Amino acid sequence: MNISLSILTNIHDWLFRVMPEGVASIVEMVLIGLAYLGFFAVAGLFLVLMERRVAAWFQLRIGPNRVGYQGLLQTMADALKLLSKELTGTVKADKFLYNLAPYFVIITSLMALAVMPFTQGIQAFDINIGIFFLIAISSIGVIGILLGGWASNNKFALIGAMRSGVQTISYELSIGLSLLTMILITGSLQLSEIVEVQKSGWLIVQGHIPAIIAFMIYMIAGTAETNRAPFDMVEAESELGAGFHTEYSGMKFAYFFLAEFINMFIIAAIATTVFFGAWLSPFGITESLPWLGVFWFLGKTLLLVFLMMWFRWTFPRLRVDQLLTLEWKYLLPINLVNIVIMALIVWLNLTIKF
Amino acid sequence: MQETIANKNFKTEPYQINMGPQHPATHGVLNLLLTIDGEIIKKVEPDLGYIHRSIEKMCERDSYQQIVHLTDRMDYLSSNINNEAVCLAVENALQLEIPERVKVIRTIIGELTRISSHCLWWGVMGMDVGALTTYFYGFRDREMLNDIFEETCGARLTMNYNVPGGLMLDIHPNFIKRVKEFVAHFKTKIPEYDRLLTENVIFQKRTKGVGILSKEDAISFGVTGPVGRASGVSCDVRKHHPYSALDKVTFKECLKADGDTFARYQVRIMELWESLSIVEQLIDNIPEGEHRVATNAVIKLPKGEYYQKVETARGEFGVYIISTGTKNPYRLKFRSPGFSNLSALNHMAVGGKIGDLVATMATLDLVIPDIDR
Numbered sequence: 001m002n003i004s005l006s007i008l009t010n011i012h013d014w015l016f017r018v019m020p021e022g023v024a025s026i027v028e029m030v031l032i033g034l035a036y037l038g039f040f041a042v043a044g045l046f047l048v049l050m051e052r053r054v055a056a057w058f059q060l061r062i063g064p065n066r067v068g069y070q071g072l073l074q075t076m077a078d079a080l081k082l083l084s085k086e087l088t089g090t091v092k093a094d095k096f097l098y099n100l101a102p103y104f105v106i107i108t109s110l111m112a113l114a115v116m117p118f119t120q121g122i123q124a125f126d127i128n129i130g131i132f133f134l135i136a137i138s139s140i141g142v143i144g145i146l147l148g149g150w151a152s153n154n155k156f157a158l159i160g161a162m163r164s165g166v167q168t169i170s171y172e173l174s175i176g177l178s179l180l181t182m183i184l185i186t187g188s189l190q191l192s193e194i195v196e197v198q199k200s201g202w203l204i205v206q207g208h209i210p211a212i213i214a215f216m217i218y219m220i221a222g223t224a225e226t227n228r229a230p231f232d233m234v235e236a237e238s239e240l241g242a243g244f245h246t247e248y249s250g251m252k253f254a255y256f257f258l259a260e261f262i263n264m265f266i267i268a269a270i271a272t273t274v275f276f277g278a279w280l281s282p283f284g285i286t287e288s289l290p291w292l293g294v295f296w297f298l299g300k301t302l303l304l305v306f307l308m309m310w311f312r313w314t315f316p317r318l319r320v321d322q323l324l325t326l327e328w329k330y331l332l333p334i335n336l337v338n339i340v341i342m343a344l345i346v347w348l349n350l351t352i353k354f
Numbered sequence: 355m356q357e358t359i360a361n362k363n364f365k366t367e368p369y370q371i372n373m374g375p376q377h378p379a380t381h382g383v384l385n386l387l388l389t390i391d392g393e394i395i396k397k398v399e400p401d402l403g404y405i406h407r408s409i410e411k412m413c414e415r416d417s418y419q420q421i422v423h424l425t426d427r428m429d430y431l432s433s434n435i436n437n438e439a440v441c442l443a444v445e446n447a448l449q450l451e452i453p454e455r456v457k458v459i460r461t462i463i464g465e466l467t468r469i470s471s472h473c474l475w476w477g478v479m480g481m482d483v484g485a486l487t488t489y490f491y492g493f494r495d496r497e498m499l500n501d502i503f504e505e506t507c508g509a510r511l512t513m514n515y516n517v518p519g520g521l522m523l524d525i526h527p528n529f530i531k532r533v534k535e536f537v538a539h540f541k542t543k544i545p546e547y548d549r550l551l552t553e554n555v556i557f558q559k560r561t562k563g564v565g566i567l568s569k570e571d572a573i574s575f576g577v578t579g580p581v582g583r584a585s586g587v588s589c590d591v592r593k594h595h596p597y598s599a600l601d602k603v604t605f606k607e608c609l610k611a612d613g614d615t616f617a618r619y620q621v622r623i624m625e626l627w628e629s630l631s632i633v634e635q636l637i638d639n640i641p642e643g644e645h646r647v648a649t650n651a652v653i654k655l656p657k658g659e660y661y662q663k664v665e666t667a668r669g670e671f672g673v674y675i676i677s678t679g680t681k682n683p684y685r686l687k688f689r690s691p692g693f694s695n696l697s698a699l700n701h702m703a704v705g706g707k708i709g710d711l712v713a714t715m716a717t718l719d720l721v722i723p724d725i726d727r
Contacts, residue, residue: 055486058487059486059487059489059490059491060490060491060494061490155369155371156371159393159708229484229486230484230556232484238378238379238481238482238483238484238712239379239708239709239712240708241377241378313486313487314485314487314550315484315485315554315556316480316483316484316485316551316554316556316557316560317483317484317485317556317560317709318484318556318559318560319559319560319707319709319710320393320707320709321393321707322556322559322560
């Protein structure tokens with residue numbers, strides 16, 4: 001029996017026993033929302049710490065290791081500092097949009113988290129258009145960046161925001177198409193069903209060559225989507241200072257910062273779900289213990305996150321026109337051909353299944 | 355009618371943006387006034403004066419020993435070579451006979467300074483094109499050199515090791531051993547630099563064909579150093595007018611014909627190898643002898659004009675002294691390499707993107723206090 005699922009079912013049953021149905025549903029929603037918020041905060045802070053430690057490891061440094069065990073509380077302290085800081089802004093900024101922008105970014109990444117299949121049954125929101133929902137949500141995030149850059153009335157921020165718009169719109173295509181390639185195998189957009197299909201082999205194995213191509217394209221486009229190096233045009237420290245969040249301070253800056261890391265987590269989590277069997281263990285070694293799925297899911301995701309960090313701390317940044325050339329002249333045509341190949345493979349039943 | 359409305363609504367115009375004086379890519383207090391059309395650069399106007407300290411005027415007040423100390427506040431990454439330039443100028447004017455030992459040690463430390471400067475440049479170059487890790491690799495190797503300098507003369511950056519007449523102190527007993535250790539260490543690290551950055555596809559795409567400076571333009575802008583040599587101008591002072599012990603060593607002038615950012619990058623990496631080879635040739639053959647010849651406590655140069663040029667990590671550094679026979683120079687002019695190199699920036703960057711400007715500026719290897727004295 002799935003222990004985690006049974007605990008959750010018990011809580012659900014108990015709520016509906018002690019309360020009228022409507023109230024119980026609302027209470028349940030609030031509880032789930034709080035749980036996700038908690039996860040969001042912890043994951044964000046952990047990923048920031050992980051990035052700093054990984055960066056330090058690449059760069060012959062030690063990284064934060066003083067606050068808490070091995071620096072575990074470092075980012076917590078940083079967040080508290082940012083909370084206590086004054087929120088400054090430019091005088092001629094468009095106040096409403098300027099204040100709204102960080103919430104766009106953070107809310108969209110929180111919403112995307114809701115459909116992640118952490119393990120069997122632990123998924124807040126299992127809609128039948130899961131993948132579509134994720135792609136749709138992730139393209140809203142860029143509005144926050146555009147608004148922030150536009151409204152802060154700073155030319156550097158504006159250049160950053162415009163670059164972000166161009167970049168995200170372009171790479172959205174690749175993300176969508178590479179995921180679509182995999183959907184051809186699963187035949188469903190629902191995340192839980194995509195996982196179900198992978199019980200007979202992870203999709204990257206089932207779809208072999210086109211799946212590997214799709215995975216590579218997905219990781220490139222995903223890195224671009226999260227605006228991380230080598231695609232960090234938006235911030236481009238050496239070119240634009242801080243890019244779109246130049247004029248943000250305190251917790252508003254922290255929202256952008258946390259959202260970047262959560263987005264990275266989400267991109268990796270989608271890759272885990274679609275290519276690496278989500279919470280399924282390799283070769284079914286822990287099939288009898290479904291609650292271990294959480295560890296498999298997070299483990300695979302963090303491995304991919306590490307891959308993205310590896311990109312960031314090794315590669316130089318592309319120039320903005322090269323970035324667009326890469327997408328429109330290379331990734332997109334490859335992707336389209338790849339879809340056809342995948343369709344042929346699925347049609348001719350050439351997928352590898354165990 | 356329709357067209358005019360469209361033009362009115364979608365009128366585009368170039369805009370100006372201040373890059374600096376506080377900007378990560380300008381490495382100091384350089385202010386570049388950019389005129390940009392979208393991402394494309396129309397004009398680059400360097401705005402100097404943020405770190406002007408009137409060093410040349412201060413030199414007119416100071417004695418010749420004191421002038422040496424001012425020079426390493428200019429190009430602080432080639433401080434020792436700058437010091438050497440003033441010392442050589444004064445020594446030539448006084449027609450002092452400098453011991454061989456001093457010449458060899460000056461050359462060794464000069465080349466180590468060049469390596470140290472190029473290490474820092476390499477790290478910062480990577481950072482400017484977005485590879486943040488290079489910075490720490492460059493600084494790791496530079497740290498060893500700084501330790502050697504610290505042991506030799508007590509200072510890590512602004513060394514002031516040279517005085518008119520020789521060296522302030524003799525070398526530390528550990529010096530030869532540690533330099534040999536460094537040479538052995540660094541020989542394994544330059545290939546690592548190549549693997550991390552030079553061979554990276556993105557890096558090559560970012561730098562090849564970017565910021566091109568033709569040979570004719572390089573000459574007319576007075577560009578020297580690795581920047582000039584990357585455009586095919588044979589301008590290595592060490593080769594054409596050897597000073598100190600540089601006439602005793604064999605090394606080749608690193609020349610490239612492309613004149614683009616990647617060529618400038620390659621020239622500097624080649625110079626690392628050449629400098630290492632110079633150090634290797636000299637380190638075992640430091641002659642015995644005095645580390646300093648006595649000069650008068652108050653140096654008075656004979657009446658006349660004196661010019662001495664040396665090759666710093668950035669190019670030709672010249673000291674022009676007009677003496678009226680007193681203890682201070684009547685007028686003193688420094689020819690700093692960075693100033694001429696910066697003058698070519700507008701020519702190189704126009705038509706490129708902002709990212710190209712940053713990459714181009716990184717290979718100019720600007721040190722702002724050198725430009726803005």
